[in-house]
Amino acid sequence: MNRSRRRSPRPLAPFSLLLLAAALLSGCARMPESMPGLDRNLAFTPNDFDGASIHTRHIGASQERTCEAARRALLSQGYLVHTATSELVAGRKYYQPHTDVHYEVEMRIVCAPEGLGDTRTSAFASALQDRYVIKKINNSASLGVGAIGSVSLPVSATDDTLVKVGSETVTDAQFYERFFQIFERYVGVLPDLRPATAHPVPLQEREAVDRGTELPPAE
Template identity: 45%
Template structure:
């Protein structure tokens, strides 16, 4: 008897302890909000707020979102997904562009996505039947209508989801803010040579002959047919020409002197 009493008391204590544990208050969902700057929902861009929102709007349009706002600094769009025959999902995207107020006109894009879940529900309808004596009587007639009812709503918090969106926004930014290719560096001056040194003289270059532009080509005319060339008759030998007689002129010769017969005396020497 005493043993069963103790067992009943122990079971009652366990039941009370379990009830006490179930009735303890749970941590509220807002206690998980730390409000730290994680950078998941915002990005900075070196453009104005209007240009940033235009890039954000084009990014949503390229992915099939329906834009529902016309404010130049606010973009709203939604996209529907049919998962199964009885469930439906819709993502609502909201983008706000705010200028930082700095001198270089930078803007911050704040984006957040909300997903709503819809389920197919059946609703019973009752019809009213009018009777002249009794008045209007409501009679349950078997009639049901199917309608989509929102069953859940949650903010998308996936960092990868927003990383893909902001990467697409970069593609639609104005061209002048995209990083340009670095300019080629000037050639370095060799050591020991001052920069203000006069340039070395260069050889004079030959003048460049002007290019002659050919005239427009004209169609070639086929040559005319010519008569066959007949062989010429053999030429007759020419008669020898008559030459005049050549007159001979006598040549006068120098007179010959006779040899001396007497010896020539020598000339006298003066002073002898």
């Protein structure tokens, strides 16, 4: 009588395991870059303090005149200005590029005098962009019907709310360049807002005005 022998499966050779691992790695490498949930750029290094600032302009005007020009520049572009002093101007503007996506941009300009005399001012501009999406929230409640007893009927409703999903400082050089072009245009047309310097009147002229007499012609 011949007995059939069962052969146990052979373990995979090391070379076969290497081929299988290589195939899996190549499959992962072909994943699309837009695959959701894949955080590819885990390291983040801000490109700050490189010496080439796009946020600063040096203006040959007083501090008050500089901030007033910044206020008018924001107003001319539809910004809602909520802060306007001789040192700081800030305003917001809202965008809705898609039905369920909203953006809020807040622009801030700080006016800092340079040296003495209030004849030159540094203007520092920065913009913060916040991104919001619409999220649906289900609200459930119970409605009691007293006429037929203590029966509760579930009532559900859906509300839309804006949820903040991101916040970032605007770093587009053209954005700031366009702002400063409009800003410098207003600096050039604004009158000097500083109060006029009072020149002292000579004593002889003051006494003549008080007496109502005419002064002798100047030689």
